[in-house]
Amino acid sequence: MVDLHEKKAPHQVVIVGGGFGGLYTAKTLAKANVSVTLIDKRNFHLFQPLLYQVATGTLSPGDISSPLRAVFSKSKNTQVLLGEVKDINPKAQHVILDDKVVPYDTLIVATGANHSYFGKDHWKDLAPGLKTVEDAIEMRRRIFGAFEAAEKETDPEKRRAWLTFVIVGGGPTGVELAGAIAELAYKTLKEDFRSIDTSETKILLLQGGDRILPHIAPELSQVAAESLQKLGAIIQTKTRVTNIENDIVTFKNGDEVKEIPSKTILWAAGVKASPMGEVLAERTGVECDHAGRVIVEPDLTVRGYKNIFVVGDLGNFSHQNGKPLPGVAPVATQQGEYVAKLIKKRLKGQTLPEFRYNDVGSLAMIGQNLAVVDLGLIKLQGFIAWVFWLLIHIYFLIEFDTKLLVVFQWAWNYITRNRRSRLITGREAFVEPKTVNQQ
Amino acid sequence: MVDLHEKKAPHQVVIVGGGFGGLYTAKTLAKANVSVTLIDKRNFHLFQPLLYQVATGTLSPGDISSPLRAVFSKSKNTQVLLGEVKDINPKAQHVILDDKVVPYDTLIVATGANHSYFGKDHWKDLAPGLKTVEDAIEMRRRIFGAFEAAEKETDPEKRRAWLTFVIVGGGPTGVELAGAIAELAYKTLKEDFRSIDTSETKILLLQGGDRILPHIAPELSQVAAESLQKLGAIIQTKTRVTNIENDIVTFKNGDEVKEIPSKTILWAAGVKASPMGEVLAERTGVECDHAGRVIVEPDLTVRGYKNIFVVGDLGNFSHQNGKPLPGVAPVATQQGEYVAKLIKKRLKGQTLPEFRYNDVGSLAMIGQNLAVVDLGLIKLQGFIAWVFWLLIHIYFLIEFDTKLLVVFQWAWNYITRNRRSRLITGREAFVEPKTVNQQ
Numbered sequence: 069m070v071d072l073h074e075k076k077a078p079h080q081v082v083i084v085g086g087g088f089g090g091l092y093t094a095k096t097l098a099k100a101n102v103s104v105t106l107i108d109k110r111n112f113h114l115f116q117p118l119l120y121q122v123a124t125g126t127l128s129p130g131d132i133s134s135p136l137r138a139v140f141s142k143s144k145n146t147q148v149l150l151g152e153v154k155d156i157n158p159k160a161q162h163v164i165l166d167d168k169v170v171p172y173d174t175l176i177v178a179t180g181a182n183h184s185y186f187g188k189d190h191w192k193d194l195a196p197g198l199k200t201v202e203d204a205i206e207m208r209r210r211i212f213g214a215f216e217a218a219e220k221e222t223d224p225e226k227r228r229a230w231l232t233f234v235i236v237g238g239g240p241t242g243v244e245l246a247g248a249i250a251e252l253a254y255k256t257l258k259e260d261f262r263s264i265d266t267s268e269t270k271i272l273l274l275q276g277g278d279r280i281l282p283h284i285a286p287e288l289s290q291v292a293a294e295s296l297q298k299l300g301a302i303i304q305t306k307t308r309v310t311n312i313e314n315d316i317v318t319f320k321n322g323d324e325v326k327e328i329p330s331k332t333i334l335w336a337a338g339v340k341a342s343p344m345g346e347v348l349a350e351r352t353g354v355e356c357d358h359a360g361r362v363i364v365e366p367d368l369t370v371r372g373y374k375n376i377f378v379v380g381d382l383g384n385f386s387h388q389n390g391k392p393l394p395g396v397a398p399v400a401t402q403q404g405e406y407v408a409k410l411i412k413k414r415l416k417g418q419t420l421p422e423f424r425y426n427d428v429g430s431l432a433m434i435g436q437n438l439a440v441v442d443l444g445l446i447k448l449q450g451f452i453a454w455v456f457w458l459l460i461h462i463y464f465l466i467e468f469d470t471k472l473l474v475v476f477q478w479a480w481n482y483i484t485r486n487r488r489s490r491l492i493t494g495r496e497a498f499v500e501p502k503t504v505n506q507q
Numbered sequence: 508m509v510d511l512h513e514k515k516a517p518h519q520v521v522i523v524g525g526g527f528g529g530l531y532t533a534k535t536l537a538k539a540n541v542s543v544t545l546i547d548k549r550n551f552h553l554f555q556p557l558l559y560q561v562a563t564g565t566l567s568p569g570d571i572s573s574p575l576r577a578v579f580s581k582s583k584n585t586q587v588l589l590g591e592v593k594d595i596n597p598k599a600q601h602v603i604l605d606d607k608v609v610p611y612d613t614l615i616v617a618t619g620a621n622h623s624y625f626g627k628d629h630w631k632d633l634a635p636g637l638k639t640v641e642d643a644i645e646m647r648r649r650i651f652g653a654f655e656a657a658e659k660e661t662d663p664e665k666r667r668a669w670l671t672f673v674i675v676g677g678g679p680t681g682v683e684l685a686g687a688i689a690e691l692a693y694k695t696l697k698e699d700f701r702s703i704d705t706s707e708t709k710i711l712l713l714q715g716g717d718r719i720l721p722h723i724a725p726e727l728s729q730v731a732a733e734s735l736q737k738l739g740a741i742i743q744t745k746t747r748v749t750n751i752e753n754d755i756v757t758f759k760n761g762d763e764v765k766e767i768p769s770k771t772i773l774w775a776a777g778v779k780a781s782p783m784g785e786v787l788a789e790r791t792g793v794e795c796d797h798a799g800r801v802i803v804e805p806d807l808t809v810r811g812y813k814n815i816f817v818v819g820d821l822g823n824f825s826h827q828n829g830k831p832l833p834g835v836a837p838v839a840t841q842q843g844e845y846v847a848k849l850i851k852k853r854l855k856g857q858t859l860p861e862f863r864y865n866d867v868g869s870l871a872m873i874g875q876n877l878a879v880v881d882l883g884l885i886k887l888q889g890f891i892a893w894v895f896w897l898l899i900h901i902y903f904l905i906e907f908d909t910k911l912l913v914v915f916q917w918a919w920n921y922i923t924r925n926r927r928s929r930l931i932t933g934r935e936a937f938v939e940p941k942t943v944n945q946q
Contacts, residue, residue, distance in 0.1 A: 111655060128567030137699035147701045150655045167659070216550060216589045220606070260576035262586045 238275025528819030623777030677714025
């Protein structure tokens with residue numbers, strides 16, 4: 069039955085995923101004459117680039133999360149829906165949730181990616197990654213729990229294993245984790261224990277390629293490596309993990325095989341697209357790459373479906389320089405904005421030139437007053453890079469919220485080495501961090 | 508074998524529990540010529556009076572926690588031990604942990620209390636209490652999850668049940684929860700939903716006695732009730748819960764029996780001593796009251812054991828006015844300080860007069876600019892009480908840490924109605940909050 073009094077329904081845009089890609093698509097559509105439904109499993113957007121600071125006890129999860137409803141409180145054309153999309157029907161033009169079917173005119177899939185364990189999925193429990201708030205809390209529990217266990221341990225060999233941290237992956241997350249744990253062990257926690265000397269902590273950063281931070285210029289990557297080593301971390305490049313078992317990490321450097329006993333192994337390597345990639349492949353026939361990422365068209369659509377877009381880490385966009393764009397926030401953000409603008413153009417019967425990523429540069433924090441920033445022509449290091457890193461993050465955090473205070477807090481904690489947020493939670497009692505978290 | 512070069516070992520003080528009682532005992536002993544071991548299941552002291560703000564999304568757990576090791580970092584005579592005491596041997600003078608036996612010369616037991624479900628322990632899952640960080644996160648998940656579920660629900664009756672919050676217990680925690688949920692529903696979240704009108708939320712505060720906040724003066728209790736009602740909450744005094752089943756709370760007011768469908772029932776009633784009370788009773792023969800609290804001597808010792816003290820909520824101290832002192836932070840704090848001073852005196856062969864509680868007054872926060880403060884002669888209400896409440900909490904938070912900034916953040920969030928910390932976490936996907944948390 070058609071209600072004749074009803075106005076023509078606006079164009080229905082459905083966005084799956086509230087990460088950087090989905091969020092910026094929705095934000096850019098906030099004032100358009102479309103009806104937007106943003107679907108996410110979680111009720112908050114997570115500022116993932118700072119997740120390592122939750123894992124190492126500087127920030128609380130709430131400090132880097134924005135409730136999606138609060139972000140879109142004033143955007144009356146936007147509805148936030150809490151739920152998980154299980155399937156897509158591109159013919160009927162709807163997405164399927166557990167308890168609901170949501171129709172769309174245009175669909176944006178932005179469900180991101182996880183770490184890849186290179187086929188060894190059982191390593192996930194032995195060497196947790198860092199993608200969600202729960203991951204960060206679990207990592208925090210293991211890191212601080214390791215020092216606690218070392219304090220109680222009387223066997224020197226086992227104690228050494230508790231004080232050995234192995235980080236797999238030398239990208240920004242791995243480097244930032246290594247730097248933060250080094251500062252913890254060699255500075256923040258130095259006075260806190262009575263039986264152990266935390267300066268005996270060993271931090272090993274394993275990188276498959278021939279240098280850490282491969283996305284930035286080689287000279288900065290060198291600076292980063294030197295800074296990390298000065299902090300006390302050990303870097304092993306051209307190194308692949310071949311086994312993790314019984315608290316021993318086995319890794320291979322060329323023909324040389326080494327073993328190191330460690331109770332805390334943290335994973336920051338590899339890319340594996342979220343399961344929506346597979347769903348899209350099955351339902352639309354689109355091709356995926358080896359990491360399960362959807363190979364998108366130059367306008368970010370899925371081949372054969374002009375009204376289905378993939379933005380952010382879930383997509384493989386290789387039209388710019390032959391290799392996929394990196395899975396970083398600026399790519400997702402720009403893609404989200406592009407898609408939103410294209411939708412608005414299309415509603416006027418117009419179109420846009422194909423997507424181009426404007427490389428804004430890369431940056432990584434190593435420690436207090438230590439960062440590297442690669443803006444192409446301009447390269448920064450040391451204190452000035454650190455300030456730049458801080459300003460960039462302030463700028464993006466402010467975008468969402470009145471978070472100025474949070475950044476002040478962060479800077480304050482950082483300068484005072486305050487690790488207020490180093491709670492070991494998730495269990496009633498303290499249990500050896502080795503055990504897999506039941507959360 | 509006696510090592511003749513070894514100095515005489517200092518007096519061994521073992522403190523079980525890092526709440527207000529245990530913490531202040533240890534702090535007051537920080538410079539004494541004793542060796543202190545502080546044992547706690549958790550690695551942080553929790554500022555419980557603000558826990559309701561975590562449950563309602565204003566603060567993060569890290570904001571109200573101080574890592575025990577950081578608190579005692581500079582107290583070289585104090586060792587923090589993470590673990591759970593399972594048993595006590597008063598003859599051999601040691602406490603027994605899972606993996607360790609710790610000897611003592613003087614023992615302080617300060618393990619606190621939990622809520623009592625008045626024999627209906629299966630209500631715990633249906634109506635969670637608020638004592639730990641995990642409790643607060645679970646409560647937060649249920650409160651914010653209820654609004655989410657209501658937004659998705661199409662059946663008006665079920666939707667009403669999602670938008671009905673029942674709080675059992677009209678003490679400070681119950682009142683503060685009711686006030687905070689009222690502000691959430693009627694103010695903070697007002698613009699955030701599209702299908703529901705959060706101002707239709709019903710908040711019911713059930714109190715067994717004839718007035719809320721029975722510990723403060725009747726006129727202030729009246730002011731608090733009026734303020735809460737003005738905010739939109741409904742108060743039912745002289746009311747006891749008789750059943751919780753199938754999302755229906757049954758309660759009795761005199762002979763009148765009422766039922767109300769509610770998906771979110773929060774428990775803030777009753778006192779039940781922690782299990783250490785039972786252990787002490789069994790091992791020392793000391794008497795416990797109906798709530799399992801240890802009946803202590805005038806100097807806070809356990810009858811017959813001059814070197815075992817009980818401080819804080821675990822104890823029943825009735826020597827002052829015939830009824831037990833309330834289970835609040837100032838009592839625990841003063842008792843901890845008293846015991847520490849008594850230990851120091853005893854080491855000099857002296858003693859102290861029996862413990863006297865210096866009643867510093869009671870206060871409760873109701874909402875923005877709304878609090879009640881009862882200092883005996885001075886009684887405050889409204890904005891001035893709110894400022895006083897804030898200053899008192901700033902003062903105590905600063906004691907532990909450079910938390911000034913946290914309080915600023917809190918005040919800032921409060922004034923801007925920012926609920927940044929309203930994450931629904933603990934599970935990968937959103938699940939109807941009804942289900943018992945697996946954490």
